[in-house]
Amino acid sequence: MDRQEILEKQRAYLWPNHIVYYTEPLPLDHGEGLYVWDVEGNRYLDFFGGILTTSVGHNNARVVEAVRAQVGRLIHSSTLYPNANHVALAEKMAEITPGALQxxxxxxxxxxxxxxxxxxxxxYTDNREIVALRHAYxxxxxxxMSVTAHAAWKMGKSFSPDIKHAINPYCYRCPLQMTFPSCGIACAQDVEDVIRTTTSGRIAAFMAEPIQGVGGFITPPDGYFQIVGAIARxxxxxxxxxxxxxxxxxxxxHWFGISHWDVEPDIMTMxxxxxNGLPMGNTITTSEIAQALVGKGLTLSTFGGNPVSTAASLATIGALEEEAPPAQVAVIGARLREGLEALWNKYPLIGDVRGKGLMQGMEFVTDRASKEPAAQAVVQLFEETRARGLLIGKGGLYGNVIRIAPPLTASADQVDQALEILDHALAAVHETLGIN
Ligand SMILES: Cc1ncc(COP(=O)(O)O)c(C=O)c1O
Structure with a gap:
């Protein structure tokens, strides 16, 4: 199918509320490592990895081989029957997650x-209310969607009244107009205020992302999760x-973001x-919590833990251990961060650079004093980076944050190439907008 036919069928047969990137959507054909090709043979350096999903690169040989072997053996069983990949992966998860998660x-x-x-x-708690953070997804x-705190991402009418939202630790746009560290992380106390003023006083959970993803890579300050974790408990x-x-x-x-704050969750989702792209979610908790759920209602998952996705996950973690362990991601991430900060020095449209490792965001503003969101500049930057062969992501309540998150197997050279393309694309956007 050529590009035109794909786009026509997309318009005719897929719900038009799917959001797609770029003024003219980009149909992809195949991938290899950090690169993807569109149906016309154009190559792109993928610095968004299918929304932070192709963690060990497109078509990673180890993952492809594991999936191929498993597909020829047994594709499906359901959770009614134990299988070796399922339990081996669960054991691996217990090994790499922090604390008593088991x-x-x-x-x-x-x-x-x-x-x-x-x-x-x-x-488990026999309580109903959940406290989440504004800007969550x-x-x-x-x-x-009830937990999500972006009006634009909430479709429908039946949101749970049991979900309450506290202000988030958005230091660049502090909801309390304070500055870290002199603020003493005052925003964390809002979790307690929300519990005391909008709930029955006993909550089921406090729920948060260590770095808010769709929110625009909003990164809480050191110490934040120690305070809110203690309040929740x-x-x-x-x-x-x-x-x-x-x-x-x-x-x-670290294997998981929360370990930067040295806090051990009771439940972790992933x-x-x-x-590396096969569909899978996991909810891991302590043996004590899991045991307490027994007898409280039957449950199963038809596709959950299926032999193929679990084979892919075991291969993905194996590849990460060998090709891109967390210590290496820290080094490559630091190189990316340094390059982005250099761009911040050069281009006034960039208001903030934030994130950790290979999860780095840049928030765009029309001027650094007013911090007026510059969403249109981001739209243009998308076209300019695409034209130069680089894929990036977007986020933030105001649509003015770019999300840079390549596969974790990214090399120093590839990071440098992406930075060079960003540099040229940013120059073009500044020139179009007449900003020096
Ligand atoms: C932090 C976070 N949680 C949950 C989800 C939902 O995941 P999915 O799209 O796989 O249902 C997303 C998706 O972007 C996410 O970013």
Whole structure:
């Protein structure tokens, strides 16, 4: 099928509310490592990895081989029958997650993983209310859209009244107009205020992403999660950590983002980078919490833990251990960050650079004093980077943040190439807008 035919069929047969990037959508054909090719044979350096999902690169040989072998053996069994990949992966998850996290429930997406976590927390604590953060993104089911705190991402009418939102630690646009560290992380206290003023006083959980992904890579300051974790527990709640974007070494140094804050969650959810693109979610918790759910209702997942996705996930983690362990991601991420800060020095449209490891964001503003969001500049930057062969992501409540998150196997050379393309693309955007 050529480009035109794909776009016509997309318009005719797929719901038009699917969001697609670029003024003229980009149909992809194949990939290899850090590169993807469109149907016309143009090559792109992929610095968004299918939304932080192709963690070990497109068509990673190890993952392809594991999937191929498993497809020829057994594609499906359901959770009614144990299989070796399923239990081996659960064991691996217990090994790489922090603290007492030990037992997994595999599903098919981040939304399902979060839904599973919320139901588990409510059942375990016998409390109903969940405190989440503004600017969160949690998924596309009704319950996870209730947790999501971006009006634009909430479709439908039946949001749960049990979800309350506290202000988030958005230092660049501090909701309290304060500055870190002199603020003393005052925003964290809002979690307590929300519990005391908008809930029954006993919560099921506090739920947050270590770095808010769709929110625009908003990165809480050191110390934040120690405070909010303690508040949640004081009011009877568990700490659910949504590692859907931040997991599997994405933030460098540690396997999971929350370890940068040295906090151990009671429940952790993950998806995206878990299986290099095969559909999978996981909700991992302590043995004690999982055991307490027994007898509280039957549950299964038809596709969860299926032999093919679990084979892909085991191969993905194996490839990460060998080709891109968290310590290496920290080094490559630091190189990327240094390059982005150099661009910040050069281009006034960039208001903020933030993130950790290979999860780096740049927030665009019309001027640095007013911090007026520059969403149109980001739209233009997308076209300019595409024209030069670089794929990036977008985010933020105002659509003015670019998200840079290549496969974790990115080399120093590839990071340098991406920075060079960004440099040229930014120069073009500044020139178009008449900004020096
Ligand atoms: C932090 C976070 N949680 C949950 C989800 C939902 O995952 P999925 O799209 O796999 O349902 C996403 C998706 O972007 C996410 O970024």
């Amino acid at each position: 037992t997994s429930f595999f599903t098919n997406s981040g939304s399902e993983a979060n839904e599973t976590a919320i139901v588990a927390a409510q059942t 949690s998924g596309r089911t009704s319950l996870t 004081h009011y009877g709640g568990l700490f659910i950590c949504d590692e859907v974007q931040t997991g599997f070494g994405r933030t460098g140094t 998806a995206k980078g878990i299986a």
